Amino acid sequence: xxxxxxDFGTPYPAAMKGVLxxxxxxxxxxxxxxxxxxxxRAAAFWLREVLPYFPPATHLVVIDPGVGTDRHALVVRxxxxxxxxxDNGVLIxxxxxxxxxxxxxxxxxxxxxxxxxxxxxxxxxxxGRATAQAPSRDGPAxxxxxxxxxxxxxxxxxHETDRDTFADLEWLTPLETSPVALELPEAAxxxxxxxxxxxxxxxxxxxxxxxxxxxxxxxxxxxxxxxxVPVGETFAAVSPGERLATVGSHGYVELDVNQGRGEAAFGxxxxxxxxxxxxGEE
Numbered sequence: 001x002x003x004x005x006x007d008f009g010t011p012y013p014a015a016m017k018g019v020l021x022x023x024x025x026x027x028x029x030x031x032x033x034x035x036x037x038x039x040x041r042a043a044a045f046w047l048r049e050v051l052p053y054f055p056p057a058t059h060l061v062v063i064d065p066g067v068g069t070d071r072h073a074l075v076v077r078x079x080x081x082x083x084x085x086x087d088n089g090v091l092i093x094x095x096x097x098x099x100x101x102x103x104x105x106x107x108x109x110x111x112x113x114x115x116x117x118x119x120x121x122x123x124x125x126x127x128g129r130a131t132a133q134a135p136s137r138d139g140p141a142x143x144x145x146x147x148x149x150x151x152x153x154x155x156x157x158x159h160e161t162d163r164d165t166f167a168d169l170e171w172l173t174p175l176e177t178s179p180v181a182l183e184l185p186e187a188a189x190x191x192x193x194x195x196x197x198x199x200x201x202x203x204x205x206x207x208x209x210x211x212x213x214x215x216x217x218x219x220x221x222x223x224x225x226x227x228x229v230p231v232g233e234t235f236a237a238v239s240p241g242e243r244l245a246t247v248g249s250h251g252y253v254e255l256d257v258n259q260g261r262g263e264a265a266f267g268x269x270x271x272x273x274x275x276x277x278x279x280g281e282e
Contacts (some may be wrong), residue, residue, distance in 0.1 A: 193278070
């Protein structure tokens with residue numbers, strides 16, 4: 001399968017799917033196309049949390065505020081997975097997780113040599129895999145839509161290429177420098193206090209911090225930037241409309257409101273600093 005993730009909204013993802021359908025019969029799965037616009041870090045966090053649940057696949061990722069500049073276009077081999085996207089850090093956290101204890105291999109796409117795949121009437125490549133042809137242009141058709149003109153053709157081609165011949169693709173070369181690094185910040189823990197940061201706010205308004213969930217163990221209440229709230233294992237541990245701290249499915253502390261929006265109740269947004277402190281019994 002090939003998964004697709006972007007900040008495009010609609011209708012741009014349809015154009016990428018059209019390109020893919022001309023070049024491969026792979027199953028296409030949308031991860032999300034409503035990531036916060038041009039927010040590389042938010043997308044990197046969600047991809048790290050979501051993509052490891054897929055079986056081996058090719059993952060097409062286009063959160064690309066630097067489209068059309070001299071940033072590299074990458075193909076990354078991480079474990080049994082392949083990632084295709086811009087060299088702005090968005091692929092790195094998930095590549096590390098997919099690679100497990102191993103290293104991942106990074107290649108750069110030569111956009112002027114990216115070979116076409118000849119589609120047949122049924123949408124499959126004529127030979128069942130990528131076929132080399134002479135380049136038909138001196139670069140991508142658009143400097144503002146590399147998702148359609150660079151990353152989608154590349155994703156289809158690597159998906160249709162056997163793993164043992166992957167490195168033989170003439171338009172791929174090993175990246176000679178390190179890819180752009182993106183490290184999600186870690187919280188600083190000291191005794192009963194955690195200095196952390198809001199990583200993202202999800203569509204429910206849940207405030208997802210970078211504080212490990214273990215921080216809540218053994219505590220009935222904590223103070224979040226001075227606001228004391230109960231600790232609960234589920235949203236329903238408090239009445240509707242009330243605030244709480246809990247451990248999200250990703251393993252980090254969340255600041256939430258049962259059937260409400262945590263970011264409004266706590267006055268926090270992505271990127272803001274926060275201090276969590278254990279509070280004694282009432």
